[in-house]
Amino acid sequence: xxxxxxxxxxxxxxxxxxxxxxxxxxxxxxxxxxxxxxxxxxxxxxxxxxxxxxxxxxxxxxxxxxxxxxxxxxxxxxxxxxxxxxxxxxxxxxxxxxxxxxxxxxxxxxxxxxxxxxxxxxxxxxxxxxxxxxxxxxxxxxxxxxxxxxxxxxxxxxxxxxxxxxxxxxxxxxxxxxxxxxxxxxxxxxxxxxxxxxxxxxxxxxxxxxxxxxxxxxxxxxxxxxxxxxxxxxxxxxxxxxxxxxxxxxxxxxxxxxxxxxxxxxxxxxxxxxxxxxxxxxxxxxxxxxxxxxxxxxxxxxxxxxxxxxxxxxxxxxxxxxxxxxxxxxxxxxxxxxxxxxxxxxxxxxxxxxxxxxxxxxxxxxxxxxxxxxxxxxxxxxxxxxxxxxxxxxxxxxxxxxxxxxxxxxxxxxxxxxxxxxx
Amino acid sequence: xxxxxxxxxxxxxxxxxxxxxxxxxxxxxxxxxxxxxxxxxxxxxxxxxxxxxxxxxxxxxxxxxxxxxxxxxxxxxxxxxxxxxxxxxxxxxxxxxxxxxxxxxxxxxxxxxxxxxxxxxxxxxxxxxxxxxxxxxxxxxxxxxxxxxxxxxxxxxxxxxxxxxxxxxxxxxxxxxxxxxxxxxxxxxxxxxxxxxxxxxxxxxxxxxxxxxxxxxxxxxxxxxxxxxxxxxxxxxxxxxxxxxxxxxxxxxxxxxxxxxxxxxxxxxxxxxxxxxxxxxxxxxxxxxxxxxxxxxxxxxxxxxxxxxxxxxxxxxxxxxxxxxxxxxxxxxxxxxxxxxxxxxxxxxxxxxxxxxxxxxxxxxxxxxxxxxxxxxxxxxxxxxxxxxxxxxxxxxxxxxxxxxxxxxxxxxxxxxxxxxxx
Numbered sequence: 039x040x041x042x043x044x045x046x047x048x049x050x051x052x053x054x055x056x057x058x059x060x061x062x063x064x065x066x067x068x069x070x071x072x073x074x075x076x077x078x079x080x081x082x083x084x085x086x087x088x089x090x091x092x093x094x095x096x097x098x099x100x101x102x103x104x105x106x107x108x109x110x111x112x113x114x115x116x117x118x119x120x121x122x123x124x125x126x127x128x129x130x131x132x133x134x135x136x137x138x139x140x141x142x143x144x145x146x147x148x149x150x151x152x153x154x155x156x157x158x159x160x161x162x163x164x165x166x167x168x169x170x171x172x173x174x175x176x177x178x179x180x181x182x183x184x185x186x187x188x189x190x191x192x193x194x195x196x197x198x199x200x201x202x203x204x205x206x207x208x209x210x211x212x213x214x215x216x217x218x219x220x221x222x223x224x225x226x227x228x229x230x231x232x233x234x235x236x237x238x239x240x241x242x243x244x245x246x247x248x249x250x251x252x253x254x255x256x257x258x259x260x261x262x263x264x265x266x267x268x269x270x271x272x273x274x275x276x277x278x279x280x281x282x283x284x285x286x287x288x289x290x291x292x293x294x295x296x297x298x299x300x301x302x303x304x305x306x307x308x309x310x311x312x313x314x315x316x317x318x319x320x321x322x323x324x325x326x327x328x329x330x331x332x333x334x335x336x337x338x339x340x341x342x343x344x345x346x347x348x349x350x351x352x353x354x355x356x357x358x359x360x361x362x363x364x365x366x367x368x369x370x371x372x373x374x375x376x377x378x379x380x381x382x383x384x385x386x387x388x389x390x391x392x393x394x395x396x397x398x399x400x401x402x403x404x405x406x407x408x409x410x411x412x413x414x415x416x417x418x419x420x421x422x423x424x425x426x427x428x429x430x431x432x433x434x435x436x437x438x439x440x441x442x443x444x445x446x447x448x449x450x451x452x453x454x455x456x457x458x459x460x461x
Numbered sequence: 462x463x464x465x466x467x468x469x470x471x472x473x474x475x476x477x478x479x480x481x482x483x484x485x486x487x488x489x490x491x492x493x494x495x496x497x498x499x500x501x502x503x504x505x506x507x508x509x510x511x512x513x514x515x516x517x518x519x520x521x522x523x524x525x526x527x528x529x530x531x532x533x534x535x536x537x538x539x540x541x542x543x544x545x546x547x548x549x550x551x552x553x554x555x556x557x558x559x560x561x562x563x564x565x566x567x568x569x570x571x572x573x574x575x576x577x578x579x580x581x582x583x584x585x586x587x588x589x590x591x592x593x594x595x596x597x598x599x600x601x602x603x604x605x606x607x608x609x610x611x612x613x614x615x616x617x618x619x620x621x622x623x624x625x626x627x628x629x630x631x632x633x634x635x636x637x638x639x640x641x642x643x644x645x646x647x648x649x650x651x652x653x654x655x656x657x658x659x660x661x662x663x664x665x666x667x668x669x670x671x672x673x674x675x676x677x678x679x680x681x682x683x684x685x686x687x688x689x690x691x692x693x694x695x696x697x698x699x700x701x702x703x704x705x706x707x708x709x710x711x712x713x714x715x716x717x718x719x720x721x722x723x724x725x726x727x728x729x730x731x732x733x734x735x736x737x738x739x740x741x742x743x744x745x746x747x748x749x750x751x752x753x754x755x756x757x758x759x760x761x762x763x764x765x766x767x768x769x770x771x772x773x774x775x776x777x778x779x780x781x782x783x784x785x786x787x788x789x790x791x792x793x794x795x796x797x798x799x800x801x802x803x804x805x806x807x808x809x810x811x812x813x814x815x816x817x818x819x820x821x822x823x824x825x826x827x828x829x830x831x832x833x834x835x836x837x838x839x840x841x842x843x844x845x846x847x848x849x850x851x852x853x854x855x856x857x858x859x860x861x862x863x864x865x866x867x868x869x870x871x872x873x874x875x876x877x878x879x880x881x882x883x884x
Contacts, residue, residue, distance in 0.1 A: 279761040281829050285733050286670060315712075318744065321740075324742070326738075404704075430700075
């Protein structure tokens, strides 16, 4: 097969991508867990998500895809290739959402994957390798923390036995929730863990403002920035707001505020590359007339450069100690994920395809974590982003344009077909 | 009756105060709502408090006191005087507690009141005026805010219809909770509002460290410092911690921390007289990977000088606006209680009695608010404090000494009897 021939085949497949069909499926999926504000509450392994899975399996079977799952409730929909013994190409994302999430987030990448196989089928092509459209279990981590749970287990980064005991706020363990999903009818064949895909593609909304600001239809993701997370506990002493002089207080809120400001100042960078967030800050007893005895707060620190991330993250605990005033402080690091860079040759391929299709594009770094992080360690992995309105995400107001969704699926269709036919 | 005769009578009554009996009642009352850490959770109008009320009524009837209540569920136990048509002398405090409160707080002042009438009865004296031992409803304000609710309604500072719709965290309105208490068996005669007591005495634990530091057994309270409370709402925008650059964020937590530090700096005083507390600080959505959209925090500001309190309190809203960064900020003032000074002649009387009994004493200002605040506006009112260990209060570790409790009740017995016999 010549390069010229491949190129012709690719543009043929892209032309079979049907933007209306993709959009209709996005709207249909958004009915599962729909919220009044236009978003969705479809958290991992919830009844809303179970209902969505059943509907998706019906869609898949109607177009000849073969559904299956694994013990982590990752959902696979297979378009069988000519040689089913070869490792398949995976394409997809996730269908779970935040409690007040948008309807596009992971849903777009998953449904773009379905549109890719629809386009390949419509073009009358049976690829050499099979294609599995995949929805990874619990990417968001809102009901069961941490997120990216299904892809972590699939890739071997975590073991099933380690996630089984993790509980949601109601005390339900992951194991029980998984059993409920896996027992849902119709029950699906169970695939083993431990196999390596030929490649993985994930499309996603950007969740940031860059593509919109740069007026580009698509971003080829260079990599995912590194992330370190911490939990800081500040312990003071409960006291009466009216009677205790400042001089005798050990006010946990005063100390925590002092620490947060010190961290902010120390981690400030002129170029605005460092991402430093205190998103959770919980006070006890949290009563207006009681001096706070305890504050627990989160630190989310991200940077695309591994050395800088290590250097800045290593300053967190000492800074907390220096600024604790008269309180005790305990700092625990929960996560240290180094930055990663997707393979250059697939990024180049995505860029070439996008140019050939006349779709404006740019290279873009991912600020958010994605399931692609874990797949990257076991197979060639790539991501594309499409713009989302004003960069708003994890919010019911999340919004994308049909033309961008369509363009992303067209690039994806080309790239997936190309890889399925590769040696 | 000559002055010499009165003095003799008074010291007689003090000798009938039984410290063991008082202590036993403190321990018995502490079983209602008892917590494993030695404190109590006996919040206003709760089932624990209803059970405590029933037990107290049994104690009262056993010693010949006449129980009654009013529509605000203030509880009165009357020792009838020789002339029941005269306005009675009131003595007491409250029996409700914070969620993790100590067992002495208001309970001491109420049970000291019972001990006062026990001593007067034991001495074989029937006073001229009746004495009502009183437990004011909801002093703490932890279940239903604001506190001092019963004394506020009794004194006319608030109307019953204004407190009826106020709800607890479970959505139960004060009205429904009051009905439950008033319907409890045995049902008590209902007294009207609008009458003025002849005088009110309240004993209380200090809730601060001064008496212990000064090694005094009793404090005669000069007055209650003024208090202004505010609720500050900081509104930013929810965003993704990984993707949104600092430059586009409107981070409500960053702004709130900035405001709290600015307030702290601006309200700092060398002499440590200003009481400035941010005890409640609630973040939304309070998720580690989400930039905070909203922070609501409380400000509790107290000062014994009316002019200073006004001046400092008036700076709060402008300071919040100046330091809001890119967020919106709304400041509501919830309360402005000016400082008050109890009448000098009753304070002098308490000091004379204390000296006559050989009880070490000092004048002391109250940092905390008390039901005496509202009674002060309708009748001559006075307070005494006894020491509490290390000034710790609103805490299960709250602790007092039996000798101090006894000494306080002895002074109170003298003062109450003196006033009941006054013209």
